[in-house]
Structures are given as C-alpha cells and as structure tokens.
Amino acid sequence: MDIPLLEMRNITKEFPGVKALDNVSFRVTKGEIHCLVGENGAGKSTLMKVLSGVYPFGNYEGDILFNGEEQHFRHISDSEKAGIAIIYQELALIPELTVYENILLGHEIKNGFVVDWNETIKQAGIMLQKVKLDINPAAKIIELGIGKQQLVEIAKALSKDVKLLILDEPTSALNEKDSENLLQLLRDLKHQGVTSIMISHKLKEVISIADTVTVLRDGKTICTLSKKAGEVSENALIKNMVGREINNIYPPKKHIPTKDVILEVKNWNARNPALGRDILKDVNFKLNRGEIIGLAGLIGSGRTELALSIFGNPDNYQIKGELYLNGKQRKFNHPRDAIDSGVSYVSEDRKGDGLIMIQDVKQNISLANLKELASQGLVVDNNAEIKIANKYKTELNIKTPTVEQKVSNLSGGNQQKVCLGKWLFVKPNVLILDEPTRGIDVGAKFEIYTIMRELVRQGMSIIMISSELPEVLGMSDRIYIVASGRIAGELSAQEATQEKIMHLATN
Amino acid sequence: MGFFGTARKLMQQNIREYGMYIALFVIMIIFTITTNGTFISSRNIVNLVNQTGYIAVLAIGMTLIIIIRHIDLSVGFLAGFLGAIAALGMADSNVIAAGMNLPVYVVIPMTLTLGILAGLITAFLVAQMQIPSFVASLAGWLIYRGAILVVTEATGTIIINDDTFNAIGNGFIPDIPDIGILPGIHKLTLILGVVAIILMIFNEINDRKKKQTYNFETLPTEMFAIKLIFISAIIGAVTWVLAGYRGLSWTAVVVLAVTLIYHFVMSQTVLGRHIYAIGGNPDAAELSGISVKRLIYVVFGSMGMLSALSGILFASRLQSATTTAGTLFELDAIAAAYVGGVSAAGGVGKVIGSIIGALVMTSLTSGMNLMGIGISYQYMVRGAVLAAAVIFDVATRNTGK
Numbered sequence: 001m002d003i004p005l006l007e008m009r010n011i012t013k014e015f016p017g018v019k020a021l022d023n024v025s026f027r028v029t030k031g032e033i034h035c036l037v038g039e040n041g042a043g044k045s046t047l048m049k050v051l052s053g054v055y056p057f058g059n060y061e062g063d064i065l066f067n068g069e070e071q072h073f074r075h076i077s078d079s080e081k082a083g084i085a086i087i088y089q090e091l092a093l094i095p096e097l098t099v100y101e102n103i104l105l106g107h108e109i110k111n112g113f114v115v116d117w118n119e120t121i122k123q124a125g126i127m128l129q130k131v132k133l134d135i136n137p138a139a140k141i142i143e144l145g146i147g148k149q150q151l152v153e154i155a156k157a158l159s160k161d162v163k164l165l166i167l168d169e170p171t172s173a174l175n176e177k178d179s180e181n182l183l184q185l186l187r188d189l190k191h192q193g194v195t196s197i198m199i200s201h202k203l204k205e206v207i208s209i210a211d212t213v214t215v216l217r218d219g220k221t222i223c224t225l226s227k228k229a230g231e232v233s234e235n236a237l238i239k240n241m242v243g244r245e246i247n248n249i250y251p252p253k254k255h256i257p258t259k260d261v262i263l264e265v266k267n268w269n270a271r272n273p274a275l276g277r278d279i280l281k282d283v284n285f286k287l288n289r290g291e292i293i294g295l296a297g298l299i300g301s302g303r304t305e306l307a308l309s310i311f312g313n314p315d316n317y318q319i320k321g322e323l324y325l326n327g328k329q330r331k332f333n334h335p336r337d338a339i340d341s342g343v344s345y346v347s348e349d350r351k352g353d354g355l356i357m358i359q360d361v362k363q364n365i366s367l368a369n370l371k372e373l374a375s376q377g378l379v380v381d382n383n384a385e386i387k388i389a390n391k392y393k394t395e396l397n398i399k400t401p402t403v404e405q406k407v408s409n410l411s412g413g414n415q416q417k418v419c420l421g422k423w424l425f426v427k428p429n430v431l432i433l434d435e436p437t438r439g440i441d442v443g444a445k446f447e448i449y450t451i452m453r454e455l456v457r458q459g460m461s462i463i464m465i466s467s468e469l470p471e472v473l474g475m476s477d478r479i480y481i482v483a484s485g486r487i488a489g490e491l492s493a494q495e496a497t498q499e500k501i502m503h504l505a506t507n
Numbered sequence: 508m509g510f511f512g513t514a515r516k517l518m519q520q521n522i523r524e525y526g527m528y529i530a531l532f533v534i535m536i537i538f539t540i541t542t543n544g545t546f547i548s549s550r551n552i553v554n555l556v557n558q559t560g561y562i563a564v565l566a567i568g569m570t571l572i573i574i575i576r577h578i579d580l581s582v583g584f585l586a587g588f589l590g591a592i593a594a595l596g597m598a599d600s601n602v603i604a605a606g607m608n609l610p611v612y613v614v615i616p617m618t619l620t621l622g623i624l625a626g627l628i629t630a631f632l633v634a635q636m637q638i639p640s641f642v643a644s645l646a647g648w649l650i651y652r653g654a655i656l657v658v659t660e661a662t663g664t665i666i667i668n669d670d671t672f673n674a675i676g677n678g679f680i681p682d683i684p685d686i687g688i689l690p691g692i693h694k695l696t697l698i699l700g701v702v703a704i705i706l707m708i709f710n711e712i713n714d715r716k717k718k719q720t721y722n723f724e725t726l727p728t729e730m731f732a733i734k735l736i737f738i739s740a741i742i743g744a745v746t747w748v749l750a751g752y753r754g755l756s757w758t759a760v761v762v763l764a765v766t767l768i769y770h771f772v773m774s775q776t777v778l779g780r781h782i783y784a785i786g787g788n789p790d791a792a793e794l795s796g797i798s799v800k801r802l803i804y805v806v807f808g809s810m811g812m813l814s815a816l817s818g819i820l821f822a823s824r825l826q827s828a829t830t831t832a833g834t835l836f837e838l839d840a841i842a843a844a845y846v847g848g849v850s851a852a853g854g855v856g857k858v859i860g861s862i863i864g865a866l867v868m869t870s871l872t873s874g875m876n877l878m879g880i881g882i883s884y885q886y887m888v889r890g891a892v893l894a895a896a897v898i899f900d901v902a903t904r905n906t907g908k
Contacts, residue, residue, distance in 0.1 A: 314793050336796035345794065353790035358854050359783070367784055368795040370777045379775050383721045422795070 004065070005030040005164060005195050006051075011062035013050055020046045021060070022219040028164070028197060028212075033190055035206045036199045038216035039241055039469065044199050047216070048166055052086045053079045067163065083163035087153045089172060089300075095142040100124035102141055103156045127155040130192075131185055147178030154185065158194075165189070165196045171205060172300050183209050201298045203234050203506045215240040234503075242469055242498035250474030251450045255457045257291035257477050261327070262461050263310075263343075263430050268321035270309045270485075279305045279317065280485045287430065292452060292462040294476030296469065297505050302485035303465045304348055307432045311345040312338040325430075339368060344428035346419050348435040348465070354419045355407050362389035362403040364418050369426045392421035397447060413444025420451065431455065434465045449475060469498045481505050513730055523848060523903045527863045530896070534867060538874030546874050549751035553759075556749075557676065559869040560758035561586070561820040565840035566847070566861040567769050568813035571806045573844055574786040576853035577633060577640035579807065580837050581647025582814040585625055587833025588651045590818030591658045593618045594665040594828035597672060603662055611672045619815045625651075626811020627804060634803040648837070655830060665828040676824030679753040680760065693754030700746025704739045711735060758820060762862070765816070769858045782806060787854030842889070843868050846896040867892070 006028040013021040021043045028034045036044050050060050053073030064071045066082055073079045076086075093102050103124045108115045124137045133151045141149060150170060157165055167186075171179040186196055186209060200206050206213060213232055215222040222240045225231035263286070270280040279302050287293055295303045309317055312335035323330050325341055332338040338345070347354045355364050366385050371377045373384050389403035396417040400410055407418055416436065423431065433452070437445040452462055452475060466472050472479055479496050481489045481504040489504040518525065538546040545551060565582050572579050596614040598606030609617070625647070632643035659665060667673060682695050689697075711734075718725050726734065749755055773779035785792040785799050793799050817836065822828045847864025849856030868889060875885045 311794075312796075334796070334798060335794050336798065339796040347791075347794060353788070353794055356784055356787035356791055356854065358787050363780070363784075367780070367792070367797075370780055374777050378777060380777055380780060382775075383717055383723065386723060387721060 003030045004028065005067065007063075007065040008047070008051065009063045009065070011047065011050055011060055011064075013046055013055060013060040020219050021050070024062075024216065024219065024221050026214055026221065027224070028195060031190065031193060031195055032211040033186055033196045033198065033209055035210035035213045036197060036216065037201070037203070037206055037213060037237060037241060039467070042216040042241075043219040044216055045168065046219075048086060048168065048197070048199065051079065052076055052084060052166070080160060083161060084166065085157035085160060085162040085164070086166040087150070087157060087168065087170060089169045091146075091149055091153050093141045093149055093153060093156075096140060098138050098140055099128070099135065099144075099152055100137040102152060103127055103137075103159050105156070107160060123159065124155070127159045128152075130158055130189075131155045132188075145178075147174050147181065150174065150178070150182060151185070158189075162194065165194055167196065167198045169199055169201065169300075171200065171202060172298075179205065201506060203237050203502075206237065207232055207234060213237065217241060217243065235499075238499050238502045242502060249446055249449070250471075251446070251453050254453055255290065257456070257461075258289045260289045261286050262289045262325070263287040263463075264324040265310065266322040266324070268306075268309070268319070268323070270305060270317040270319050270321075272305070272315070272317050274315075278485060280309060283321070283482075283485075283487055285480050285487060285490075287461050287463060288477075289429075289461050290456050290459055291477045292456055292464055292475055294472040294479040295463060295465045295482055296472045296479055296501050297467075297482035297488075299467060301482045301505065303482045304434055305485075306482065307345055307434055307463065307465060310338070311335055311343060311432060339426055339428075342427070342429035343432070344368075344423035344426055344430070345432040346423050346434060346436060348438060350412070350415050350419055355415060357408040358406065360404045360406050361393070361398065361400055361410070361418055362386055364407050365389045365392055365403075365421045365425055368422055372425075388425060389421075392417075392425065396421050396424075396451060411440075411444075413440035413447075416440055416444070416448065420448070424455075428460065430461050430463065432463045432465070435467065436464060437466075437468070437471060445471075469501055472496075472501065473498065483507060510727075510729060513727060517730070523900065524857075524860070526899055526903065527846070527848060527860055527867070527896075531863055531867050531870065534870050534874065538870065538877065542874065542877045545877055547748070549748050551873065551877070552748050553752045553756060555866075555869055555873045556762075557756050557758045557824065558873065559865050560676070560762050561817040561824070562836060562839045562843060562869065563762050563862050563865040564765050564813045564820065565817045565836055566843035566865045567765060567858050568810035569837075569840045569844045570847070570849050570856050570858055570861040571769075571773070571782060572640075572810055573841075573849045573851065574782060574853060574856045575802065575806055576786055576789070577803070577806075578644065578841070579629060579640065579647075579810050580644040581625075581629060581651055582644075582810060582817070582840060583833040583836030583838075584648055584651035584655060585622070585811065585814040585833070586818035586821060586836055587828075587831070588654045588658065588818070589618050589622055589625075589815045590822035590832050591655055591665060591828035592621060593672070593819055594667050594822055595658060597667060597669045598665060599668075603665065605658075605661070611669050614672070615819060618819055619812050622811040622813070622815025622818075623808045624811065625814070626808040629811070630804040630807035633807065634800040651833075655832065659828065659830045663830065667822060667826050667828070672819075673823050673826045675757050675761065676820055676822075677826070678757050680755045680757065682754060691751075693750040693752070696750040696754035697746060699755065700742055700750070703746075704742050707738060707742065708735055758824070761816070761820065765813070766858060766862050773858055778805070783854055839868065840865075842893050845900075846893055848896075848900055850900070864896070867896075 004027055008024065008026040011021050011024045024043065024047060026047065038044050049055050051064065053076050056074040057072035071082060100121050104120050109119045109123060110116060121137050128135065128137060131151045131154050133148060133155065135148060141152065170182055174182065183205060189196065210232060211227050213225045215237065222243065225236060265283060265285050268280055268283040269278065272279045283306060297303050308315055309319055310323060312332040313319060314335055330341060351357060362385050366373055366388060370380055373388065374380045386403060392398065393400065393403055398417045398421065399414050407415055410418065436448055456462060464475060473496055477493055479491045479501065480487050481501055483505050488507065491500060535547065565586065569579065593614050595603065595605050596607045596609045596617060597611060600606040600608055629643050629647055632638045633640045680695060682693050715725050715731065773782065781797045782802060784797060785802055789799050821832055843865035844856065844861045846867050847860035849861065871889050871892060872885060875888065
C-alpha cells in the first residue's frame with residue numbers, strides 16, 4: 001500500500017535575496033503520518049505554504065501532484081477543495097463564536113438562504129465525536145483551553161472531508177497530557193484513513209508518531225527516513241538537521257571576557273496575564289563584562305520574553321525574582337529605566353517594533369537618546385543630530401545616500417544596522433540582541449559579527465538571542481539553552497556542539 | 508545641476524507640502540476673479556481670518572491627536588460648553604442667578620484649565636481604560652452637548668458684556684499715534700510685518716550658517732535668496748492687506764501665537780519628536796523608552812485647552828454663549844487637519860499644514876458666500892475639496908524622499 005497521496009517535485013521558491021526552497025522534493029504516502037523536521041528557517045513552513053496555495057501557482061517553480069493529479073493551487077480555498085487542510089500554530093478560530101459556528105465556518109449548512117442551525121449543531125457534534133472531544137458544541141471558543149481549541153480546529157478540518165491534514169507545531173503550546181491526547185488522535189485518524197503531515201521541533205514526539213520523516217536544511221531536502229526500515233532515531237535526526245559545516249563566517253575572538261559579573265538574574269519567574277500562562281520559570285543566569293552569551297532555544301521557548309522582562313517589562317508580565325546590575329538589585333518598570341541604567345534591547349522584529357519605517361535614518365538613530373541632542377533636554381539640535389547619524393553611518397557602514405533617507409527604503413541588513421546604531425547611541429553597558437542577523441545576507445551578517453566583537457573588546461557585554469545554531473556557536477563565550485521558559489542547560493563555548501544544544505532544546 | 512534642475516528637484520521632493528499652499532493660492536485667485544476683487548479686499552480677508560480662528564486652534568490640537576493615531580469628537584461641544592462657562596463666569600449674578608461676577612483675567616485662565624481637565628478625562632479613558640478614542644470622545648460629545656443645554660437652560664443665550672473679552676473676537680491691536688504719513692493704513696501692523704520679515708531673514712541666515720559650519724548641504728545661494736524674497740513677499744502682502752482695514756485682529760494674534768508655539772514644539776523639541784514617534788510606531792517608541800500613556804495625556808490635555816480657547820474665541824466673536832455653540836466644530840477641525848496633510852495612519856502631519864487647511868475650508872465658505880452660492884452646494888463643494896485633498900495626499904505619499 002505504498003501509493004503516493006502527495007508528491008512535490010523540484011520545488012524552488014525565492015524571496016528577494018534568499019532562496020527559501022532549493023529544488024525540494026517531498027513525497028507523502030497514503031495513510032501515513034509523515035513528519036517534517038528541520039531547524040528554524042530550514043524551509044518547512046515555506047514548503048507547506050507552497051502546498052496550500054498561500055504562495056500561488058506561478059510564484060514558485062516545480063510541480064505538485066495530489067491524488068495523482070497535477071495541481072495549480074492559486075489560493076488556500078483551492079487546496080481546501082482538493083482536500084488539504086492546514087492547522088497553523090496560531091489557531092484560526094474566532095474566539096467569540098461558538099464551537100459549532102467555528103467548525104462549519106466557511107462551509108455553512110444552508111437551508112435555502114438561511115443557515116440550518118439544527119443540522120449545523122448535529123454535524124458539529126459528529127465531528128467532535130471523531131476527535132473525541134466531549135464538550136458542549138454551543139460553548140464559546142474563548143472558554144476552552146488551548147488543547148481543546150486545537151481539537152476543535154482538527155474537527156473543523158475533518159468536517160471539510162479532508163484527505164491530507166497538515167499540523168504546524170501542534171504541540172508547541174500544549175502541556176504533556178494534551179500533547180499525548182493529540183498524538184493519540186492522529187494515530188486514530190490514521191486508522192480511519194486520514195493522512196497527516198506534522199511539522200515538529202520535539203524529536204521525541206516525532207520518533208513516537210512518525211511512519212516517515214523528511215529532514216529539511218537550508219531549503220533543501222536532506223533525507224527521508226522510514227521507521228519500518230529502522231532509520232528513525234534521535235541521533236540520526238539531529239545529525240541530519242544540523243549537519244552543515246560551520247564555515248569561517250565568524251570573525252576571530254580578539255579578547256578574553258572578564259569574570260566580573262555585570263548582570264545577574266535570580267529565580268526569575270514571569271506570567272503573561274493576557275495568555276494566563278507562566279512564560280518563565282526559575283530562570284537564573286549571569287553575564288560577565290566583555291562577554292557574549294548566547295541564548296539558544298526553539299522559537300517560542302521564552303527567550304524574547306526573558307529579554308523583555310529584563311528590559312523594563314513593556315508587555316506588563318507579572319514578574320517575581322531578582323535582577324542585579326553591577327551588583328546592585330534593580331527593578332525596571334519601563335524600558336526608559338532600563339535604558340537609563342545602561343541596558344539596550346535590539347528587538348527581533350525590526351519593522352514591527354524596532355524602527356519607525358516612515359521616518360528617516362537620523363530620526364531613528366536619535367530616538368532613544370534625543371535628550372543628549374537637546375539643549376536643557378528640550379529643544380533638539382538638528383545639526384548635532386545629523387552629525388551623530390553620520391557618525392554611525394560611517395562606523396557601522398550603513399549603506400544609504402544620506403541620513404535623511406527613510407529607513408523603509410533601506411535593505412534589511414542596513415535597517416538592522418540603523419537599529420544597532422540607535423541602541424549604541426544610548427551608550428549601553430549591556431546590549432541585548434534578539435535575532436540580530438535574521439533575514440539579512442551573509443555579507444551584512446559578517447559586518448554585524450565584527451561590530452559585536454569590537455563592542456565587547458571595548459568592554460560592552462552582549463546577550464545574543466539566536467535561533468541559528470552556527471551563529472550561537474560561532475559568536476558566544478557561553479551558551480544558555482532555553483526550553484519551555486526554563487534554562488535547560490549551560491554550555492561553555494568549548495564544550496558546546498550543535499547536537500548537545502539540540503538535545504537540551506528539544507527535551 | 509542648473510538652477511531649474513534644482514528648482515524641479517525641490518518641487519518634486521516637497522510636492523505634498525507645496526500642494527496645499529498652491530491650492531490655497533488657486534482658490535483665492537479664483538474667488539478674487541469671480542467676486543470682482545471683493546474676496547481679496549482687506550475687510551473680507553480680516554473677516555476670513557477671524558472666522559478661521561476658532562476652527563484653526565481646534566485643527567492644531569486635532570493634528571496632534573491624529574498624529575498619535577487617535578481622534579477626538581468631543582471638542583466641538585466642549586468648546587461650546589466652556590464658552591458658556593466663561594460667559595457665566597463673567598455674568599452679573601443680579602442678572603443671571605448662576606453668574607459668578609468674575610473678572611475676565613480670572614475667567615480666561617479658569618476656562619483654559621477646565622479645558623485641560625476635560626482633555627485629561629478623555630485621556631484617562633483612552634490611556635488607562637483602553638477605550639477607543641472614537642468611543643470615549645463620542646461619549647464626551649454627548650455629555651458636553653447636554654452640559655451646554657443645562658448651563659443655558661434657564662437663560663437661553665447668555666449675553667457677554669465684558670469689553671475686554673469681546674475684543675478677543677472682534678477687536679484689533681491699537682495703532683501708534685498718527686504721524687501724518689500713510690493715512691488710513693494701520694501702521695503698527697505694518698511695523699510688525701517688517702519686524703517679522705527681518706526676524707525671518709535673520710533666522711534663516713543664521714540657520715544656514717550653522718549648517719555650513721557642519722559642512723551640511725544647503726540650498727544654492729540663488730535659490731536661498733529667492734526663497735527669502737518669496738517668503739518676505741508673502742508676509743509683506745498679507746500685512747499690507749490687513750493694514751488696509753483695521754490692522755491685525757486679536758484673533759489673528761492669538762492664532763499666530765498658538766501656531767508658532769505648536770509649530771516650534773512639534774518641529775524642534777524632544778516632546779514633538781516623541782509625539783511623531785509614537786504616531787509612527789507606538790511599539791518601537793515604547794521600547795525606545797518613550798511612555799506612550801504619558802504622551803496620550805499630554806496630547807489630549809493640549810486638545811482640551813485648545814477647545815477651551817476655541818470656545819472663548821467663538822463666544823467672544825458672538826459676544827454671547829448660545830445653546831448651539833460648537834455644533835460641527837469637531838468635524839470642521841478634522842477636515843482642516845486632513846486637508847492640511849495629516850495622515851490617518853499616524854505619525855505624519857504638520858501644524859502649519861492644518862492652519863492652511865483651515866484657511867482653505869473657510870476661504871471656500873467665504874468665497875461661495877460672496878458669490879451667493881446656496882448653502883447646499885457649499886457643503887458639496889467642501890466635501891469634494893476634502894476628498895480631493897486626501898486623494899492628492901495619498902497619491903503623492905510615496906514620491907519624493
């Protein structure tokens with residue numbers, strides 16, 4: 001019974017400057033659970049977006065065969081019609097509507113022109129039974145826990161007569177019991193003939209559930225492993241996921257960090273009241289002067305939340321714990337307090353919360369420290385501002401005709417340098433860099449690494465959050481691995497390997 | 508690049524900004540022709556400026572509100588209500604029971620303070636309670652509408668008898684004693700105009716020198732000279748027209764002062780930069796150490812104060828507080844701000860632009876009144892101009908630098 005349900009042949013998808021998928025081939029057999037694994041940025045989500053029609057036909061190269069027929073999906077609704085349903089990490093349910101309304105949303109059961117609510121509720125009940133969810137179909141989504149919401153999402157997919165169910169990190173937000181529940185459901189659905197693709201970072205789950213595993217790395221298919229043939233093991237997966245050589249794109253270390261602690265966090269706990277969930281649990285770490293520490297971990301492990309909770313807590317988490325800066329206990333109530341005490345945070349999302357895209361380079365660079373450019377802290381000296389902006393333009397090699405250019409016209413790498421310039425202008429002692437090289441090309445990456453080396457040589461201390469393991473290994477003096485809001489381990493630069501980090505991050 | 512090349516480049520880069528001035532100029536020319544010159548007469552222009560006054564100050568406050576991505580619908584009736592409070596403050600308690608017999612010098616600061624308080628209440632709802640400003644200020648709109656009726660219930664229109672107060676909306680600055688030259692011309696206005704030109708030239712040259720010491724790019728000398736002559740000519744012409752009637756009105760003085768202060772704050776100070784920053788990207792601003800909440804209080808507080816000022820200007824102009832004072836002021840102010848180039852997406856807009864926008868809208872009313880065009884068509888024309896202005900703004904948004 002080795003009939004292919006889905007075959008994606010030689011798929012290539014390019015974004016400006018980046019080849020996200022490079023000649024990827026991917027084959028799913030009817031009736032199996034097929035796991036797709038790979039590091040962050042390996043191309044898993046892009047591949048699924050190509051499959052579902054988010055990137056329409058013509059936007060990529062290659063062929064998609066589904067159910068033996070060549071498919072040209074131009075929109076998600078096309079792939080849905082063919083019987084493909086995707087469940088994303090961020091659930092697509094409408095919180096204020098009831099379970100039955102959500103399940104049949106978009107393909108309502110009609111009686112003439114009006115919705116037949118009785119039949120809707122009946123059908124929804126049948127779907128809920130299929131996913132073994134015993135709840136009142138009239139409950140609102142918002143009243144359900146995340147685990148149950150996930151099951152409703154699957155029920156919704158089943159109601160569309162799905163042939164191929166795709167789950168993007170379905171268990172990343174679930175606790176162990178809910179996760180086990182979900183995996184059991186997938187096995188049950190398999191017996192009912194539903195084929196599934198699951199993207200997951202949790203290798204233990206992958207090993208327990210997968211019939212076949214495909215590993216992607218850097219936008220290429222690395223291998224397809226079969227459980228029947230006994231090829232699936234944690235070691236085999238990790239080796240194939242990270243197998244790339246670290247080439248010398250990292251500038252050499254020029255100096256040895258001190259043993260003098262500049263920042264220390266003790267018993268640090270945080271709760272996000274908006275999600276009603278603990279996001280950081282008993283975090284302890286230290287940063288020495290002149291040191292680069294790497295915070296490694298998977299997306300959603302709590303690294304950004306940790307950085308923000310230190311940097312004046314702009315998202316209003318409920319925090320317990322102690323923060324020491326230069327040996328003194330401190331409490332920052334607003335980013336301003338952190339900035340004034342010499343802590344800077346370069347955010348991971350340049351466009352969303354780093355830069356003001358409609359303003360120019362100089363205004364972005366001066367923003368966090370305008371007072372220094374103003375006489376008596378009130379009136380801004382425009383000429384001094386241009387001078388400072390030009391200084392960082394030269395030092396950081398920002399490629400822009402003038403500092404009066406809007407940052408929206410700059411390339412990603414140069415935008416990142418503007419962010420860096422802005423935060424260097426506040427003259428910090430501790431610089432937190434959140435994914436400092438995300439989405440920028442290799443040349444700009446090297447420049448940013450060189451700047452980081454120079455900054456620590458001058459005595460600055462850097463916390464680098466990164467999802468790219470080679471970068472973590474190449475730049476850090478010490479590495480903390482964050483998993484599920486905890487520090488899962490600490491490794492020195494000498495002992496760290498990609499495999500060790502992956503083991504800690506995926507447990 | 509030759510002279511015309513530079514000129515064309517400047518024009519392309521600043522088309523959005525120049526667009527409004529050109530529109531105002533074109534509208535004035537058209538009305539001057541269609542009214543055989545009546546429109547541009549000193550008397551009409553002075554009237555036009557006085558009519559624009561109470562909308563112009565609201566438009567300035569509204570500009571800041573829209574820059575930070577909010578809206579304030581309550582300002583019209585707040586102005587009307589505070590105008591009535593001011594009238595009551597000065598009223599003789601023997602004539603009106605609720606009268607407070609207060610001198611004008613107490614009443615004006617008191618009214619402005621009440622305006623600030625009203626603005627802070629809206630800000631509290633928006634910043635602390637997280638209510639959308641549209642809803643919070645709509646509630647204010649209803650409440651202040653009711654409040655006007657309560658205050659004027661017993662008396663109907665409250666007549667204001669204080670000459671000093673009434674001069675704000677109707678009076679003119681005094682002239683220097685007649686020295687026998689330029690009869691019929693308001694000489695102090697002329698002198699002030701000349702002083703303004705000298706200050707402007709001095710300031711521009713100073714600025715240019717500073718830039719040169721930093722080795723920054725400046726306009727070529729001939730362009731710079733043309734710019735100075737052009738601005739001087741405009742100030743000179745406006746001064747001459749005003750001086751031909753009764754000189755500078757107190758309303759014009761108030762509006763000029765408010766405009767200059769707000770223009771300075773928004774373009775030169777840290778506060779202004781922070782306001783533009785939170786409009787451009789509130790998340791980035793917050794992470795840059797700027798308290799978005801605090802600035803919501805500042806901006807809404809300023810709006811409240813300017814609403815009070817608008818109420819004072821309007822009551823003073825009518826020499827009374829009426830039950831309908833403030834009706835539709837908020838929409839006129841919002842329209843003026845949009846015509847003046849404020850962006851609904853936030854972070855973009857200039858105080859001077861909104862003043863020009865207010866002048867455009869009042870010019871339309873004034874010109875069409877002189878032409879005898881009915882009120883029904885006036886609304887339609889103003890609506891079309893508002894739409895055209897915003898279309899122009901959106902279409903030119905991505906040109907220039």
